[in-house]
Amino acid sequence: MPKCTAETIExxxxxxxxxxxxxxxxxxxxxxxLLLLRQVDRYVGLSQAVAEALHDPCDPERIFTxxxx
Numbered sequence: 001m002p003k004c005t006a007e008t009i010e011x012x013x014x015x016x017x018x019x020x021x022x023x024x025x026x027x028x029x030x031x032x033x034l035l036l037l038r039q040v041d042r043y044v045g046l047s048q049a050v051a052e053a054l055h056d057p058c059d060p061e062r063i064f065t066x067x068x069x
Contacts, residue, residue, distance in 0.1 A: 011019040041047050 007022065007024050009021045009023075011021070013019065
């Protein structure tokens with residue numbers, strides 16, 4: 001398989017920290033990206049803003065909601 005990506009991609013700085021993606025991890029899970037995305041979404045609040053902007057006609061008393069993790 002051809003190697004089409006660089007070893008490291010820099011996204012810039014956040015204060016004194018350099019934000020970068022490093023692809024030299026070998027055989028690792030790709031689920032880590034979801035954890036990062038979740039944290040970014042919590043920080044930015046995009047999902048919460050969309051949920052507040054959309055009207056839901058369902059009766060909340062009739063909706064089962066599992067315990068939050």
